[in-house]
Amino acid sequence: MTNPALAIVVGSNRRDSINRKLAQGIAKLAEARFDVKFVQIDDLPVYNQDHESDPPAPVTRLKNEIKAADALLFVTPEHNRSIPTVLKNAIDWGSRPYGQSAWGGKTAFVTGTTPGAIGTAMAQETLRTMLNFLGVVTLPAEAYITFKPGLIDEAGRIADESTRKFLQGFVDRLATLTAQTAPDKQRSAA
Ligand code: FNR
8 A cells, every 4th residue: 555645835935945944854754654745836827817727837737736645734934924925826726716626635734934933823823724714634733833043954854853753743643634534545544
């Protein structure tokens, strides 16, 4: 039996994104239980309903990659107490045309990091509301990560042991939830 497919969506298009670094660290924790793939969202055009029925190629690619996934990992910054534009754009494209959303039925773990104290809590809450509306089964999670120098090491691993264990717990819970949701795709998660 194969591992379930995990699509990772990073809510930042910044070259040196700390959320991408964190996502790469979590990906290493997930590789034993998931087939992991990063989904590109920074080349999507701005959403326009006029183009829904004949979408640009990056939109078709995004939808195919999401449809192929069993589980989703979102690692997002917070922009002005909400999610960044680039992520909202991807969610909107993936949700349309009406009745043909790519998101429904997936499981998801939502997290994010910021140098600030509240660790993207507002952005995560906003994102979970959207995902629940779209039929994604989100892990009940409060994984608010304050980014500090040394959190990620040179090899891209989560160097801080307590953060690594904390996030490993959520990855394991996502594997269990995904096994319950798509049991044919899981080796032995439960
Ligand atoms: C921010 N930042 C920020 N941080 C936060 O904790 N809460 C917030 O509401 C905001 N708002 C905000 C708006 C905009 C437009 C920008 C550019 C930045 C700071 C943010 O956490 C910081 O830039 C991170 O480095 C963003 O993550 P990436 O892009 O490095 O992954």
